Structures are given as structure tokens and as C-alpha cells.
Amino acid sequence: MSASSGSGQIFRDGEVDLAYRAKWWTSRIAIYAILLFWTVICLFPIYWTATTSFKMAPDVMQGNMVPWVDYQPKWLGWRSLGLSPDTIGVESTVRDEFLKRFANSAITALASSALAVALGSCAAYGLSRFDYKFGFMRNPDISFFFLSQLILPPVVLALPFLVLYKSLGLLDTRIGLILLYTLTVLPIVIWIMRDQFGSIPTELEEAALVDGLSIWGAFLTIILPIALPGMVAAFILSLVLTWNEYFFAALLTSTNATTLPVMVASQTGSQGISWWSMAALSFAAILPLIVVGVLLERYIIKGMAAGAVK
Incomplete structure (x- = not known):
């Protein structure tokens, strides 16, 4: 085999290896993207419940989602149960x-x-x-x-x-x-x-x-x-x-x-x-x-x- 044919074979092997790596990374990224999307869907109800307990009435009605960005968290929900920091030691x-x-x-x-x-x-x-x-x-x-x-x-x-x-x-x-x-x-x-x-x-x-x-x-x-x-x-x-x-x-x-x-x-x-x-x-x-x-x-x-x- 000549030197040119040997270098051509190495080049083709490099292309195959590069294509395989690109395909592998693409599939992994797609899988993790789907898993991350499904995780967000599954955890969103818990996140919504936890954040809503710290919202005021207007924040709930307006659909504000991100605390300290869309609204300022308050202890309104926990205060109504007697579980806020200012009511936990008081009879309720x-x-x-x-x-x-x-x-x-x-x-x-x-x-x-x-x-x-x-x-x-x-x-x-x-x-x-x-x-x-x-x-x-x-x-x-x-x-x-x-x-x-x-x-x-x-x-x-x-x-x-x-x-x-x-x-x-x-x-x-x-x-x-x-x-x-x-x-x-x-x-x-x-x-x-x-x-x-x-x-x-x-x-x-x-x-x-x-x-x-x-x-x-x-x-x-x-x-x-x-x-x-x-x-x-x-x-x-x-x-x-x-x-x-x-x-x-x-x-x-x-x-x-x-x-x-x-x-x-x-x-x-x-x-x-x-x-x-x-x-x-x-x-x-x-x-x-x-x-x-x-x-x-x-x-x-x-x-x-x-x-x-x-």
C-alpha cells in the first residue's frame, strides 16, 4: 500500500470516528433534554404549591411565578395555619x-x-x-x-x-x-x-x-x-x-x-x-x-x- 492510500484510510477512519462521536453526543443531549423537560413537568406542581403558599392574593390572580422577581414572598399562607415564624409560638x-x-x-x-x-x-x-x-x-x-x-x-x-x-x-x-x-x-x-x-x-x-x-x-x-x-x-x-x-x-x-x-x-x-x-x-x-x-x-x-x- 502506498503512503497516499494509507493516509487516505486514516482520514476516512477519522471521519467515521468523528461522525460516530457527533451522533453519540447528539443522542445523549437529546435524551437528557427530554429527561430534563419531563423532570420540570413532574416537579412543577410541587414548585407551584410551594411558591403559592408565600403569595398574596394579587400575586396568585396575576400568575406571578418567580419569587423576588415577579413578587415579594410573604408568610400569608403559613400565617393562616399558625405555622409562620411570628405565629409558631402563639396559641393557634x-x-x-x-x-x-x-x-x-x-x-x-x-x-x-x-x-x-x-x-x-x-x-x-x-x-x-x-x-x-x-x-x-x-x-x-x-x-x-x-x-x-x-x-x-x-x-x-x-x-x-x-x-x-x-x-x-x-x-x-x-x-x-x-x-x-x-x-x-x-x-x-x-x-x-x-x-x-x-x-x-x-x-x-x-x-x-x-x-x-x-x-x-x-x-x-x-x-x-x-x-x-x-x-x-x-x-x-x-x-x-x-x-x-x-x-x-x-x-x-x-x-x-x-x-x-x-x-x-x-x-x-x-x-x-x-x-x-x-x-x-x-x-x-x-x-x-x-x-x-x-x-x-x-x-x-x-x-x-x-x-x-x-
Whole structure:
């Protein structure tokens, strides 16, 4: 090969390499641009809620968005809840009511989510490891039966639950909401955990049984630790759904067990909606979920990677 042909080959290889690098950088920039755009869309409601809690009425109506540029932030929304720096140390009836309803939401959401994960994990383990037969129904039919409970809209169940809870004395009680919320999220937990247990090899349990463990022993000591990421993912999803539930909380409670979503929806008056108060209350309500999501992010990722969430 002559020197000119060799240099031509090197030039062509350089062009190919340069084109490949340009294509690679273009694709990466496009992907990150799309991800950044989607991040802005997802985080904008939180940003709007947080900034609106510091706006005055004219700022809300005019749609001012950037603090210290479009408007001067004020503590109007937080002052209405007794949570501003100048009212936090003063006795406030509204703040006491907020803390009471915050406690109601926390207790009912945490208890129902934990109970749903416990019961749903047992049901999902049975569906993934044993064969059941109830008439014409087999394991896939039973799994779909659980999922089908989500098809009915809540308004269809309103009257039956209202009559049932009145007869059982569960109206306006935390235990009533806990039981109802557990039933609400149980089908989702069962489907999530069934996929999680299905991804775990059965040889692990067989080895544990050979070593002398019982079925329950193998389930508690071998399977559950492996399925922990999926359980955490199911717990967080259940927590979000029960924390934000409004319909049954408004229907079945009145004073003692009222939750935060009901309080948020009540921020209206004769002069219209108090957007600043509603925004402050909403941000205070979603802040615990944000903290939980950040702290348990690694478990969520592991659960999704293991096929626990579809």
C-alpha cells in the first residue's frame, strides 16, 4: 500500500470516528433534554404549591411565578395555619386542628399500609408457590379476582359502607378508615408481591426445608429478606394512595378522624378559595411523602429492578 492510500484510510477512519462521536453526543443531549423537560413537568406542581403558599392574593390572580422577581414572598399562607415564624409560638386553634388531622392521616395511612403489606405478602406468597382450586377458579383467576376489586368506582361502595359502618359504630373512627384503606390497597400489594415472590427461585425454600425449617420458617427467614425491596415499594405505593385518599375520608368521618385531604378541600369561603392557605396546607401534607420517597429511594429502585412494580 502506498503512503497516499494509507493516509487516505486514516482520514476516512477519522471521519467515521468523528461522525460516530457527533451522533453519540447528539443522542445523549437529546435524551437528557427530554429527561430534563419531563423532570420540570413532574416537579412543577410541587414548585407551584410551594411558591403559592408565600403569595398574596394579587400575586396568585396575576400568575406571578418567580419569587423576588415577579413578587415579594410573604408568610400569608403559613400565617393562616399558625405555622409562620411570628405565629409558631402563639396559641393557634387552626394549627391544633392541622396537627390533629395530620396525626389522623399519619396513623391511618401507616397502619393500613403496614397491614396491607403484611396480609398481601402472605396471600401473594401462597399464590406464587402453591396451586389453589376454588370451583372453576385457579391461581390466575384468583389473582385477577383480587385485582378486579379496583374496577368498582368508590361511589358505588359509598352507601353499603356507610350503612355497614353505622351499624358497627365505626363512623368517624380511625380504625374504620384503617380497615377500609387496607381493603382498598390490598389488591395492589398482592399483585406487586406476587411478581416479587415469583422472581425468587424455589430452590432456596427447598434447601431450607431440607435443613429442617418449616414453610413459615423458610418464608420468614429466607424469602422475606430477599423480597424486602418489593415490600418497601408496595408499602410506599400504599402509603401514597391512603395518605391522599379523600372520598371515603369525607364520607365516613366528620370530627374526630378527619384527615388532611378533607381539610385541604375545606379551604373555601364566601369570598372564594384561599389559594395561599390551600397551598401551604397542601405542601405541608405532601412534605412527609417527599421525605419518605427520598429516604427509601434505593429500596424503590431495587423493587422496580426486581420486577416488583409494573
